[in-house]
Amino acid sequence: MPIPASALPPHPDPADPVARLERLAAQPGHDGRLTHVERLPARDGRPSPWPTWAPAEVVERFRAHGIEWPWSHQVDTADRAWRGRHVVVATGTGSGKSLGYLLPGLGTLATAGAPVRPRDRTPTVLYVAPTKALAHDQLAALDAIGAGLDGLRATAVDGDTPRSERDWARDHATWVVTNPDMLHRSVLPSQARWARLLGGLAYVVMDECHHYRGVFGSHVAQVLRRLRRLAAHHGARPTFVLASATVADPDACASTLTGLAVEAVTEDGSPRGAGALALWEPPLTETAGERGAPTRRPATAETADLLTDLVLDGVRTLAFVRSRRGAETVALTAQRQLAEVDPDLRELVAAYRGGYLPEDRRALEADLRAGRIVGAAATNALELGVDLVGLDAVLVCGFPGTRAALWQQVGRAGRRGRSSVGVLVARDDPLDTYLVRHPEALLGRPVEATVSDPDNPYVLGPHLAAAAQELPLTDDDLALFGPRARDGVEALAAEGVLRRRARGWFWTRRDRACDLADIRSTGGPPVQVVESPDGRVLGTVDAAAAHSSVHTGAVHLHRGRTYVVLDLDLEASVALVERSDPDWTTTAREVTDIEVVEPRARQRWGAAEVVLGSVQVTSQVVGYLRRRVLTGEVLGEEPLDLPPRQLRSTAVWWTLDADQVVASGVAAPDVPGAVHAAEHASIGLLPLFATCDRWDIGGVSTTLHRDTGRLTVFVYDGHPGGAGFAERGYAVAERWLRTTRDAIAACECRDGCPSCVQSPKCGNGNDPLHKAGAVRLLDVLLPG
Ligand SMILES: [Zn+2]
Ligand SMILES: [Zn+2]
Numbered sequence: 012m013p014i015p016a017s018a019l020p021p022h023p024d025p026a027d028p029v030a031r032l033e034r035l036a037a038q039p040g041h042d043g044r045l046t047h048v049e050r051l052p053a054r055d056g057r058p059s060p061w062p063t064w065a066p067a068e069v070v071e072r073f074r075a076h077g078i079e080w081p082w083s084h085q086v087d088t089a090d091r092a093w094r095g096r097h098v099v100v101a102t103g104t105g106s107g108k109s110l111g112y113l114l115p116g117l118g119t120l121a122t123a124g125a126p127v128r129p130r131d132r133t134p135t136v137l138y139v140a141p142t143k144a145l146a147h148d149q150l151a152a153l154d155a156i157g158a159g160l161d162g163l164r165a166t167a168v169d170g171d172t173p174r175s176e177r178d179w180a181r182d183h184a185t186w187v188v189t190n191p192d193m194l195h196r197s198v199l200p201s202q203a204r205w206a207r208l209l210g211g212l213a214y215v216v217m218d219e220c221h222h223y224r225g226v227f228g229s230h231v232a233q234v235l236r237r238l239r240r241l242a243a244h245h246g247a248r249p250t251f252v253l254a255s256a257t258v259a260d261p262d263a264c265a266s267t268l269t270g271l272a273v274e275a276v277t278e279d280g281s282p283r284g285a286g287a288l289a290l291w292e293p294p295l296t297e298t299a300g301e302r303g304a305p306t307r308r309p310a311t312a313e314t315a316d317l318l319t320d321l322v323l324d325g326v327r328t329l330a331f332v333r334s335r336r337g338a339e340t341v342a343l344t345a346q347r348q349l350a351e352v353d354p355d356l357r358e359l360v361a362a363y364r365g366g367y368l369p370e371d372r373r374a375l376e377a378d379l380r381a382g383r384i385v386g387a388a389a390t391n392a393l394e395l396g397v398d399l400v401g402l403d404a405v406l407v408c409g410f411p412g413t414r415a416a417l418w419q420q421v422g423r424a425g426r427r428g429r430s431s432v433g434v435l436v437a438r439d440d441p442l443d444t445y446l447v448r449h450p451e452a453l454l455g456r457p458v459e460a461t462v463s464d465p466d467n468p469y470v471l472g473p474h475l476a477a478a479a480q481e482l483p484l485t486d487d488d489l490a491l492f493g494p495r496a497r498d499g500v501e502a503l504a505a506e507g508v509l510r511r512r513a514r515g516w517f518w519t520r521r522d523r524a525c526d527l528a529d530i531r532s533t534g535g536p537p538v539q540v541v542e543s544p545d546g547r548v549l550g551t552v553d554a555a556a557a558h559s560s561v562h563t564g565a566v567h568l569h570r571g572r573t574y575v576v577l578d579l580d581l582e583a584s585v586a587l588v589e590r591s592d593p594d595w596t597t598t599a600r601e602v603t604d605i606e607v608v609e610p611r612a613r614q615r616w617g618a619a620e621v622v623l624g625s626v627q628v629t630s631q632v633v634g635y636l637r638r639r640v641l642t643g644e645v646l647g648e649e650p651l652d653l654p655p656r657q658l659r660s661t662a663v664w665w666t667l668d669a670d671q672v673v674a675s676g677v678a679a680p681d682v683p684g685a686v687h688a689a690e691h692a693s694i695g696l697l698p699l700f701a702t703c704d705r706w707d708i709g710g711v712s713t714t715l716h717r718d719t720g721r722l723t724v725f726v727y728d729g730h731p732g733g734a735g736f737a738e739r740g741y742a743v744a745e746r747w748l749r750t751t752r753d754a755i756a757a758c759e760c761r762d763g764c765p766s767c768v769q770s771p772k773c774g775n776g777n778d779p780l781h782k783a784g785a786v787r788l789l790d791v792l793l794p795g
Contacts, residue, residue, distance in 0.1 A: 028403040028432045029287045031324045047290040047450040056282030059086040066121045083280030089114040092252045097271045099253035101261035102279035104422030112216045112252040119213045120162035135211035138188040141222035143169050146188040191231045200525050202241045210245030217253040221415050221461045224702045225734040228463030230530035232268050233474035256415030259460040284425045287432045290447040298644050304764040306643045307439040314408040314436050315344035322386040330388040330406040331420045336573045342388040361387040409438040413702045414459050441695030444766040445754045462701050462735035466493045469732035473528035475499045480524040483515035538584045558632040558653050559599035561586035566597045595637045602774035603630040605711045605725050607718035616794040618668045623741035626662040631655040661733030663740040666721040675791040677784040685784025686712040688768035690724045693751045701739035752789035
């Protein structure tokens with residue numbers, strides 16, 4: 012309930028937004044919603060002297076930009092890089108990771124000075140960002156710091172770069188900012204023309220490298236191996252400097268990505284203002300979900316209420332919501348509620364629908380700074396490249412998928428050393444529910460790892476072909492591309508696309524080998540998403556994901572906008588969509604069958620087994636469910652007629668023998684429901700350990716599988732060849748399955764709900780499910 016307008020201070024300057032939040036949580040009927048508040052005390056920075064090797068003119072430039080002394084982690088990173096050691100810096104949002112590579116990079120260029128002749132080999136730096144926008148932001152920062160510095164000639168090379176500028180970059184640039192797509196499609200395939208840049212490479216910077224995960228990460232890892240080979244061919248052995256959000260094992264993740272031994276810097280030496288992380292769980296409601304299960308109040312509705320109340324209290328608040336439609340709903344709901352208190356208050360909240368143009372962003376930022384706007388709702392798309400300061404509170408509507416993304420969003424609050432609060436509002440699913448009840452999973456040492464699988468043959472093959480076209484592949488090269496490279500080139504030779512000659516393997520065709528790999532997707536030609544009636548192509552969807560994400564009738568989100576799919580034409584690989592704002596969402600339902608191809612690794616827990624191996628998956632999208640946006644109410648299920656699909660992938664599975672099933676005490680008729688419930692919950696919780704979301708993985712459960720001969724639960728990677736998720740599940744199997752067990756046991760529902768064992772994508776309509784039985788089976792499985 013809104014608080015009276017008289018409570019609004021004339022000049023909002025809330026001393027402590029946490030106290031305001033606690034007051035909201037103490038309102039009648041709000042019991043139990045605020046599940047945890049962690050106060051994060053202010054931290055003093057640890058400044059460090061400038062390294063003695065840093066040229067004075069470079070240090071002066073940082074000083075001129077207000078950096079009198081660097082922080083310890085910046086110097087630690089820069090020092091290692093300067094000494095030629097590959098390094099990843101994994102510290103918090105806003106800790107100034109960029110100085111770690113700017114200092115050695117600019118130092119190297121300044122020491123070498125300006126070349127005498129245009130094509131002279133001078134040192135060069137390649138900066139790679141996951142998005143074009145981020146690359147441009149970095150270029151602007153570099154231009155500001157390095158303007159006029161001897162030896163620095165920086166430019167961006169991406170899809171929009173005109174030919175003349177690209178030519179200039181080839182002949183003159185010493186610092187090139189680009190993205191992996193551009194390396195893959197343009198720079199590496201025409202390596203001879205980039206010989207100056209490649210042959211001079213002193214540093215390769217991989218910024219925001221936690222974005223390189225799953226299949227995309229596997230592709231980027233192979234692009235970097237191609238880059239390293241060509242650099243070596245032209246005479247350079249660059250040092251890699253990577254910047255990552257805080258994740259588990261950043262050194263291991265960076266080593267997998269680059270194929271090199273990478274050291275990690277994780278001690279954050281930057282200062283931090285006092286802050287707090289609050290966890291908020293919406294209540295269970297009377298709205299009946301599937302099979303009569305209770306459902307929670309949607310996170311959007313709860314976020315809108317919090318935004319209203321905080322704005323009334325004068326707390327400057329930004330809400331991050333997944334879709335633009337969701338962001339608009341939150342802002343409009345808050346405006347309506349404010350107007351009920353006083354019509355003038357409506358203006359205090361921005362219904363943020365201006366798009367993402369820099370001028371819109373700046374206008375919103377200025378209004379928030381000046382206090383003309385006190386609250387706004389934005390989509391996660393703003394996460395990169397937004398510079399909002401002076402916020403008192405950030406509301407995160409639903410866990411944004413990774414801990415790194417959560418802290419990035421929460422980190423928008425309180426940058427000026429004022430006290431601030433970030434609030435995670437849980438959605439109705441097992442992962443969010445677990446997190447708001449287990450603050451240690453968000454606050455302790457990170458357990459989520461950025462995983463990828465560069466050895467996936469479906470990824471590796473096209474990159475071997477591309478590499479061979481760039482420069483014939485020799486036997487010595489194969490080690491660089493990993494243990495499966497020899498099988499890979501032999502398979503390509505058998506297909507006739509590579510031919511072995513005395514100097515190595517050659518590409519035999521006339522077309523471009525790099526076109527064989529779309530580094531942002533896998534599994535055949537992507538499906539084009541085309542807008543009706545004007546025929547504009549909005550984007551593409553992975554072939555593998557098309558059946559479940561753009562089937563006829565699907566509500567499809569694109570850059571935060573909502574579309575409804577009119578028709579999915581599989582033959583033409585086109586999904587025809589129409590702009591529309593229905594008040595429901597859709598989730599596809601899938602049935603799956605799985606066959607074991609080859610076990611690769613095995614752990615025995617008593618009579619139980621956990622296995623990692625390759626599998627053949629047959630899955631079919633059989634229908635979809637419609638649910639109301641604001642209440643989560645199920646509106647109905649529609650059948651679909653789509654063909655089954657085959658997928659060779661990697662899975663982790665666990666099995667129990669017949670005696671163990673008896674020992675679990677689950678009555679025989681309840682065993683199918685128990686094993687099914689355990690499967691759903693384990694899929695819901697794997698994203699806690701591997702940076703995937705539940706749509707990247709799938710599962711099968713059965714009381715008796717024909718290949719294992721036992722009760723078995725499979726969880727598989729939904730991408731051809733695998734993406735590293737199942738492998739991560741295998742590596743942390745005990746923690747993952749124990750977490751699954753505890754999450755099911757802790758849910759306050761009686762017979763299962765979306766917060767524990769119900770799955771939105773279940774092809775069997777969440778039937779049968781047996782919640783208590785799932786806990787008993789997992790108790791028998793887990794080692795004592
Ligand atoms: Zn439940
Ligand atoms: Zn199911």
